[in-house]
Amino acid sequence: MQTESLCDLDDDLRRSILRHMLTARGVDEEARQLQKQGALDLWLSCQGQEAAQVGSVLAVGPDATVFPSYREHAVALTRGVTAEELVAQWAGRTFCGWDPRDRRFFPYTLVLAAQTLHAVGYSIGRRLQGLDDFVVVYVGDGATSEGDMSEAMNLAAVESASVLFICQNNGWAISKPAAEQMVTTVAERARGFGIESALIQGDDPETVHRQCVRAAEHVRDRRSPYLIEMRVGRIHGHSTSDAQEVYRGRDDIARTAAADPVLAYADRLTGLDVVDAEWLRGVESQVRDIRERLMKKYAS
Ligand SMILES: Cc1ncc(C[n+]2csc(CCOP(=O)(O)OP(=O)(O)O)c2C)c(N)n1
Ligand SMILES: [Mg+2]
16 A cells, blocks of 8 residues: 655645535535435435545546546535535435536436446547546445446556546445455556556545546546545445444444544644634634535425
8 A cells, every 4th residue: 555644735735625624524414414304315425535535636636527426525515516516416306416517527326337437438538529538537445346347447448548547445335345345456456457556545635635646647648547546434324324333343433433534634734733723613614604505405
């Protein structure tokens, strides 16, 4: 696993990363509450994966076209999807909620790994049209067991498609541990298809950011695919319909909660004097406003 200690992100970028992580956390928590009240049909929490999501989407830049899976709420919000737009689908009010072309952020895909083929095909199509063909696709560890993922990696390698695959390995496919799904890492598997790859820890947004900047350069400069596997923690169950206590050890759940990347990054930036209590209060108040807007729109 590649690890690095990082110190070269400027403080404005660090504050921006933390603000997006705190916003995503607040929206996710509000959505969980709304689901408990019956205002949303379902919610799949991204808590524990904010560092991987915010660090990566800021690194690839606004011009990359992004194909998400269904848990990329921090990516969506950072890309400018509003909280109201984000939860609309889970309230059964719309197929998507946002304009995919406008945000360069495609609709959520619940059919596991289907978005990997969409992403590769889209990138190839854009290249044929002489347009910017840089595409980023997010996929979970469990979804990599689908045939679509193997087809997508093979096609991307053969066509040298400009696709960055980002696998958030949270260790679980609902109740199935990753260790029971694969004997290699996802990063190793990508190399078998001829795709360069890296395996990193996804709980530090600065490590993620730096690795994704490099990966994006690789894809853009060489016009060939790349895969980053990020090890992340899933703090809550698979969805609001899932009781993870039934199949997951208490210690593991407690360890994951204690390693919360949002709290860790807030503490780190506070310790470095990059943010202070007043700055944090300001963000808290913005997040409260967003949560209130969500509540007003969706709470029945
Ligand atoms: C083709 C297909 N098969 C099965 C499912 C049911 N299913 C939904 S989520 C999930 C687990 C996916 O795990 P992973 O890819 O690791 O993503 P995570 O939920 O952990 O983010 C499964 C099996 C599905 N949605 N699509
Ligand atoms: Mg998973």
